[in-house]
Amino acid sequence: DIQMTQSPSSLSASVGDRVTITCRASQSVSTYLNWYQQKPGKAPKVLIYAASSLQSGVPARVSGSGSGTDFTLTISGLQPEDFATYYCQQTYSRPHTFGQGTKLEIK
Amino acid sequence: EMQLVESGGGLVQPGGSLRLSCVASGFTLSTSSMNWVRQAPGKGLEWVSYISDSSNTIYYADSVKGRFTISRDNAENSLYLQMNSLRAEDTAVYYCAKKSRSARGENWFDPWGQGTLVTVSS
Numbered sequence: 490d491i492q493m494t495q496s497p498s499s500l501s502a503s504v505g506d507r508v509t510i511t512c513r514a515s516q517s518v519s520t521y522l523n524w525y526q527q528k529p530g531k532a533p534k535v536l537i538y539a540a541s542s543l544q545s546g547v548p549a550r551v552s553g554s555g556s557g558t559d560f561t562l563t564i565s566g567l568q569p570e571d572f573a574t575y576y577c578q579q580t581y582s583r584p585h586t587f588g589q590g591t592k593l594e595i596k
Numbered sequence: 597e598m599q600l601v602e603s604g605g606g607l608v609q610p611g612g613s614l615r616l617s618c619v620a621s622g623f624t625l626s627t628s629s630m631n632w633v634r635q636a637p638g639k640g641l642e643w644v645s646y647i648s649d650s651s652n653t654i655y656y657a658d659s660v661k662g663r664f665t666i667s668r669d670n671a672e673n674s675l676y677l678q679m680n681s682l683r684a685e686d687t688a689v690y691y692c693a694k695k696s697r698s699a700r701g702e703n704w705f706d707p708w709g710q711g712t713l714v715t716v717s718s
Contacts, residue, residue: 523704525641532691532708533641539702576641580703583655585631587641 491515491579495588501596506567510591512560512577521581524553524562527590528573536575537562569595598622598707600692605712612682612716618675618692618709626670629695631705632677634688634714644690645677660686682716689713 492515502508512522520540525533535544537553540560550565564571572595577588604616618630632644645666646655654666665678675692690712693705 521702525705527641532710533705534708535696535704535706538696538704538706539698539700542698542702544706578641578705583646584657585643585646587643590640 490584491518491582491586493577493579493586493588495575495577495591497591498589499592499594501594502567503596504567504569507563507565508567508593510562510575510577510593512555512562512588514558514560514579514581517557518579518581520556521579522553522555522560523578523580525576525578526571526573527576533576564593598694600694600707600709602690602692602709602712605690605714607715607717608682609718610683610716613678613680614682614714616677616679616690616692616712616714618677620673620675620694623694625668625673625675630666630668630675631693631695632666632675633691633693633705633708634686635691635711636685636688639688642688646695647675679714682714684716687714687716 494513496511522540524537527533536547541553552563574590574592576590599621602618608614629648631646634644647666663681667676691708693708696706697703
């Protein structure tokens with residue numbers, strides 16, 4: 490199985506800040522990498538698919554990059570609604586594993 | 597708007613069985629591959645099972661293989677997860693999620709249902 494490792498596991502930031510979350514795969518997943526946002530008590534929602542494609546309706550302050558084994562999710566100009574938990578997921582091979590999550594909290 | 601609604605969760609004793617359902621609206625389930633994903637309380641996401649649009653291809657996570665069975669009824673626009681021999685570690689919110697795919701073949705899960713809670717306890 491491909492292991493997905495996110496860093497950091499938690500992050501404190503202020504409204505207006507720029508944050509970056511990293512996801513590393515144990516082997517190459519090409520660009521088969523997705524990012525999800527999850528708020529407490531809610532289902533995950535896709536933000537970025539195929540490493541860098543912005544899902545319709547997601548604000549342009551969210552961006553993704555990377556290929557192979559190293560990926561980043563960047564959120565610029567943090568808004569109150571961005572404080573949530575973020576997960577990366579590879580869909581290159583089964584099982585389609587997720588990272589352990591990064592909890593973004595308000596400082 | 598595409599929507600998925602799960603049902604069937606509840607409290608069950610260890611060794612018991614439960615059948616989850618997921619009803620789709622706003623899109624045709626018969627042309628969609630589908631997944632089940634679970635999340636134990638306070639934990640991360642774990643992919644559980646996949647079924648192709650024609651049911652010809654099915655996969656399971658090792659943790660549920662031999663105990664869970666995924667199926668679908670395209671006429672009813674419904675997806676199912678039959679869970680047998682349940683264990684305490686199966687306690688989780690279970691989500692159904694549609695596989696979406698790009699022209700290049702990359703794929704992701706969207707949309708997701710709201711989830712249904714399964715609690716395995718005596």
